[in-house]
Amino acid sequence: xxxxxxxxxxxxxxxxxxxxxxxxxxxxxxxxxxxxxxxxxxxxxxxxxxxxxxxxxxxxxxxxxxxxxxxxxxxxxxxxxxxxxxxxxxxxxxxxxxxxxxxxxxxxxxxxxxxxxxxxxxxxxxxxxxxxxxxxxxxxxxxxxxxxxxxxxxxxxxxxxxxxxxxxxxxxxxxxxxxxxxxxxxxxxxxxxxxxxxxxxxxxxxxxxxxxxxxxxxxxxxxxxxxxxxxxxxxxxxxxxxxxxxxxxxxx
Amino acid sequence: xxxxxxxxxxxxxxxxxxxxxxxxxxxxxxxxxxxxxxxxxxxxxxxxxxxxxxxxxxxxxxxxxxxxxxxxxxxxxxxxxxxxxxxxxxxxxxxxxxxxxxxxxxxxxxxxxxxxxxxx
Numbered sequence: 375x376x377x378x379x380x381x382x383x384x385x386x387x388x389x390x391x392x393x394x395x396x397x398x399x400x401x402x403x404x405x406x407x408x409x410x411x412x413x414x415x416x417x418x419x420x421x422x423x424x425x426x427x428x429x430x431x432x433x434x435x436x437x438x439x440x441x442x443x444x445x446x447x448x449x450x451x452x453x454x455x456x457x458x459x460x461x462x463x464x465x466x467x468x469x470x471x472x473x474x475x476x477x478x479x480x481x482x483x484x485x486x487x488x489x490x491x492x493x494x495x496x497x498x499x500x501x502x503x504x505x506x507x508x509x510x511x512x513x514x515x516x517x518x519x520x521x522x523x524x525x526x527x528x529x530x531x532x533x534x535x536x537x538x539x540x541x542x543x544x545x546x547x548x549x550x551x552x553x554x555x556x557x558x559x560x561x562x563x564x565x566x567x568x569x570x571x572x573x574x575x576x577x578x579x580x581x582x583x584x585x586x587x588x589x590x591x592x593x594x595x596x597x598x599x600x601x602x603x604x605x606x607x608x609x610x611x612x613x614x615x616x617x618x619x620x621x622x623x624x625x626x
Numbered sequence: 627x628x629x630x631x632x633x634x635x636x637x638x639x640x641x642x643x644x645x646x647x648x649x650x651x652x653x654x655x656x657x658x659x660x661x662x663x664x665x666x667x668x669x670x671x672x673x674x675x676x677x678x679x680x681x682x683x684x685x686x687x688x689x690x691x692x693x694x695x696x697x698x699x700x701x702x703x704x705x706x707x708x709x710x711x712x713x714x715x716x717x718x719x720x721x722x723x724x725x726x727x728x729x730x731x732x733x734x735x736x737x738x739x740x741x742x743x744x745x746x
Contacts, residue, residue, distance in 0.1 A: 538714035581633035584710035607637060614634035 381406040383457055384464035385415055387427065390475050397475070399466070400424070412452040412460075412467060413441050416479075429479035436594055439528030442535070443479050444468040449532035449592050470535040486531060489547045492573050493555035498566025511563040524557035524602055526595040533589035533599055545578040549589035549599030552580060556602035575613070580606045636706055636729070643703025650696050658683075684746040694743050698736035705732035 382403045390397035402423055404415045413431055420427045431441040434453050441452045446466050457465070473481035533549035534540045540548050547555075555574055558564045574580055580603050589599040617624050660666075683689055709728035712719070719727075 542713065542716055575630060577631040577633060579631070581631040581637070584714050586714065607634075611634040611638045611641075614630075614632075615638075 383415070383461070385419065386464050386466040387416075387419070387478075388466075388468040388475075389427075389478055391426075391477055401464075406457055406461070408458060410457045412443070412445055412450070412455040412457065412465065415457065415465070416452060416467070427479075428477045437528060439530030442470050442530045442532050444471060444535065449535035451530060451532070451594050454594055470531055472534050472537065472540045473531070481531075483531070485544065486529075486534065486548070486551070489551045490529070490554070493547065493551050493558075493570055494566055495551070495554040495558055497558060497561065497564045498569055499563075500565045513562055517562045520562075521557045521560035523597055524553045524560070524599075527554055527557075527593075527597050527599075528595055530594065532592045532594065536588035536592040538586050538588070539582050539584055543578065543582055546582045547573065547579050549603070550597075552583075552606065553597055553599035553602040556606050559606070571613075574606060575610050580610055583607075636702075639699065639702045640706035643699035643701075643706075646696055647700040647703055651700065654693075654696070681746060684743070690743040690746060694736075694740050697739040698732070701732040701735040701739075702729065705729050 383406045385402045385404050386399045387402060388397060389400045402419045404418050407414070410418075413434060416427065416429055416431075420429075429441070429443070429452075431453065432438040433440075436451055436454050439451070442449060443452050444450075444467070445452065445455045446460060447468075449470060452467070467479065469475050469479045469481050473483070473485075476482050527550050529550060531550065537546075537549055539546045552574065555570050559567050559570060583600075583603045585600060585604065587600040590597070590601065593599065613624070684693075705728040709724050712724060712728075717724075
């Protein structure tokens with residue numbers, strides 16, 4: 375049995391309940407464990423100090439994308455943010471910025487869901503053949519590699535919290551949804567480029583992006599949404615000039 | 627198509643300006659500012675034709691045209707970046723005001739560059 379005094383870490387957790395006028399920060403003392411992440415600390419608080427603390431989590435291993443929060447002002451998956459990186463504390467945990475807060479660390483995802491759906495992130499076939507489960511669409515490794523990294527997105531929305539454009543434009547479709555649009559546009563099995571074009575080529579699509587690149591910097595799955603948007607801007611610009619200079623070569 | 631953005635015009639010139647600035651401006655600085663002064667032979671040889679070195683180079687019309695183009699594109703590149711940075715920093719100005727102010731400044735820089743170059 376150890377006689378050493380247990381190291382404690384101070385947590386300042388953002389608290390808000392729907393019937394409160396103002397959000398507040400609540401301070402909790404959590405014992406330090408070398409192998410603990412911020413999510414472990416939140417679970418410790420909920421289990422032993424304050425059962426009313428509300429936050430989303432599921433897998434504990436960077437796959438489900440539900441435990442994102444601002445940790446000391448930086449968007450992180452709380453399951454991947456080791457306490458040891460934040461010593462001696464205090465560690466401030468807040469809901470992801472650029473989203474409305476429903477309760478404590480839980481944000482409203484409805485707006486994102488609409489944006490995600492608007493880019494139709496699924497394989498579209500002109501012949502409607504995706505309904506036919508017997509169809510087979512072959513793809514070479516290099517064709518697969520063209521979009522593979524963009525398909526790693528877990529919709530954790532850290533990129534929206536990091537994005538300066540999302541902070542001033544509610545309509546901006548945003549990094550994850552645009553990266554997923556590009557993921558399907560680059561898929562050789564997909565024929566939906568035309569259907570996605572109207573949404574992607576608006577100001578609120580790719581063109582509001584100011585290429586700060588923080589979306590790619592914070593992504594826990596090493597997706598490069600900034601790169602996806604740049605690729606889409608290039609094809610979008612070519613498309614724009616083609617319509618301007620050779621309108622007879624494009625469908626309306 | 628409804629809602630089509632005209633941003634590609636600004637973006638493509640921005641992209642071109644970025645490439646031009648990145649590739650040519652370091653070379654120009656090296657050749658005119660460092661290479662010549664350090665007595666790098668290829669440069670000092672080319673500059674030695676006139677008494678005033680750089681001036682002799684600038685008396686060639688194609689040199690002036692290329693320099694003017696590089697300066698103008700770099701100015702548009704900077705203007706575009708500044709415009710978007712201001713928006714990101716939540717500067718609440720009507721979009722048209724930011725466009726006129728940023729690209730207008732680039733136009734002024736370009737015209738001044740053209741005037742200076744024309745004097746040689």
